[in-house]
Amino acid sequence: MNALPPQPPRAPSSRLKRRNPLVALKPPLVPPFARSRAAQGLTAAAALGVFALQRCEKCGAAQYPPRDACVQCLSPRLRWRPAEGTGELLSETLIRHGQELYFRERAPWRVGLVRLDCGPSAIVALHGDCAPAPSRLRLRLALDKSGQALMIALPEKDTPDMAEDPLVRETTCAPRARKVLVTDAKTKVGRAMVEALVAAGADLVWAGYAAPWKPSPHLEALGALEGVSLVPLDVTDESSVRELAGSIGGKVDILVNTAEYHRPGSIASRGGVATARTEMEVNYFGLLRLSQSFMAALKARAADGPASATAWVNILSVHALSNDPAHGTFSASKAAAFSLAQALRADLQASGIRVINVFPGSIDDEWNARVAPPKLSPAALAKAVVEALERGLEDVYPGEVAKDVMARFLENPKALERELAG
Numbered sequence: 001m002n003a004l005p006p007q008p009p010r011a012p013s014s015r016l017k018r019r020n021p022l023v024a025l026k027p028p029l030v031p032p033f034a035r036s037r038a039a040q041g042l043t044a045a046a047a048l049g050v051f052a053l054q055r056c057e058k059c060g061a062a063q064y065p066p067r068d069a070c071v072q073c074l075s076p077r078l079r080w081r082p083a084e085g086t087g088e089l090l091s092e093t094l095i096r097h098g099q100e101l102y103f104r105e106r107a108p109w110r111v112g113l114v115r116l117d118c119g120p121s122a123i124v125a126l127h128g129d130c131a132p133a134p135s136r137l138r139l140r141l142a143l144d145k146s147g148q149a150l151m152i153a154l155p156e157k158d159t160p161d162m163a164e165d166p167l168v169r170e171t172t173c174a175p176r177a178r179k180v181l182v183t184d185a186k187t188k189v190g191r192a193m194v195e196a197l198v199a200a201g202a203d204l205v206w207a208g209y210a211a212p213w214k215p216s217p218h219l220e221a222l223g224a225l226e227g228v229s230l231v232p233l234d235v236t237d238e239s240s241v242r243e244l245a246g247s248i249g250g251k252v253d254i255l256v257n258t259a260e261y262h263r264p265g266s267i268a269s270r271g272g273v274a275t276a277r278t279e280m281e282v283n284y285f286g287l288l289r290l291s292q293s294f295m296a297a298l299k300a301r302a303a304d305g306p307a308s309a310t311a312w313v314n315i316l317s318v319h320a321l322s323n324d325p326a327h328g329t330f331s332a333s334k335a336a337a338f339s340l341a342q343a344l345r346a347d348l349q350a351s352g353i354r355v356i357n358v359f360p361g362s363i364d365d366e367w368n369a370r371v372a373p374p375k376l377s378p379a380a381l382a383k384a385v386v387e388a389l390e391r392g393l394e395d396v397y398p399g400e401v402a403k404d405v406m407a408r409f410l411e412n413p414k415a416l417e418r419e420l421a422g
């Protein structure tokens with residue numbers, strides 16, 4: 001099952017230099033975590049990949065940095081609104097020293113004063129390809145290694161290899177040149193995920209499969225792909241998870257948990273708890289088993305040079321936020337997994353490993369055959385995951401349905417509960 005055709009060596013340019021395995025690992029170092037409550041609004045926007053600033057509802061002024069009152073009129077009525085992320089670099093400097101060890105180790109820092117087109121000025125970290133002042137640039141809210149928002153400036157137009165800049169590499173989790181584990185490659189989603197990661201330049205993708213006695217056309221096709229290695233993994237079996245972590249755990253840079261059990265139906269439509277129990281076994285306890293076995297190894301390699309361990313992706317469901325009664329027990333198992341993923345995120349934060357939670361609506365697979373379109377294709381879901389890794393996002397709502405449910409949830413969770421019940 002594991003036999004792969006001999007693979008030609010890759011061109012050196014497509015690989016990053018890996019660490020000498022005989023040299024001891026560095027402990028991960030993250031920037032300061034503390035932020036004011038107002039500043040968490042920036043982090044929430046960065047987690048979604050949106051550029052947003054506080055806007056005063058009384059006088060209309062946009063402001064930065066975030067505060068509790070408007071700097072123009074002192075009104076406390078401030079709302080987070082998407083803003084134009086463009087501006088002009090007025091001046092820049094090179095900072096060669098810092099009080100914090102994290103900054104000191106990465107010095108010098110290229111830092112600039114930028115006047116945003118929407119009003120305020122900001123001091124931001126500059127991408128290496130930004131032209132000297134005065135020049136136009138794009139601003140982005142990125143998440144730093146401690147998971148907090150950092151305003152960075154990118155050149156106005158894309159430049160070749162701009163993703164290789166240390167500032168971008170530090171704030172994103174691109175799969176390029178990294179080794180990725182996909183936990184269940186037997187499903188349509190798992191297969192699409194493996195293919196998308198290979199296309200994004202992953203160095204190696206381990207494709208996990210359970211129940212080897214069940215034939216799977218997806219798996220056979222994947223096994224023939226260059227850069228893919230099939231590995232036995234059953235997330236419902238503790239010893240299977242531990243065994244795989246023992247053999248490859250120390251090499252995994254990104255873990256994408258696609259393992260999912262889903263049977264549609266309302267609570268009343270079936271007797272007993274067997275189906276609900278299996279959903280919990282895979283969707284909730286599966287994540288817990290993976291966490292217990294793989295977390296320590298990922299944490300240890302969080303500072304392992306340019307191809308360090310970097311991210312953990314969970315495919316949840318937008319109905320983890322609010323239950324869809326037509327998929328009642330499935331939604332409940334995903335809500336449990338979401339809660340656990342928050343604990344996982346808190347635990348991995350100190351090491352700088354990003355936990356990316358993905359909340360799709362109905363996926364176009366056999367278990368949603370009776371759900372009316374629009375449904376999210378497995379390929380679109382996989383594309384959204386790769387994009388989230390490349391942009392360094394934390395919360396992903398792929399597709400129109402997921403975005404709509406999330407917006408309704410934020411606006412009025414009670415109304416959404418009633419609407420889903422109807």
Ligand SMILES: [Zn+2]
Pocket residue numbers: 056057058059060061070071072073074075
């Ligand atoms: Zn105001």
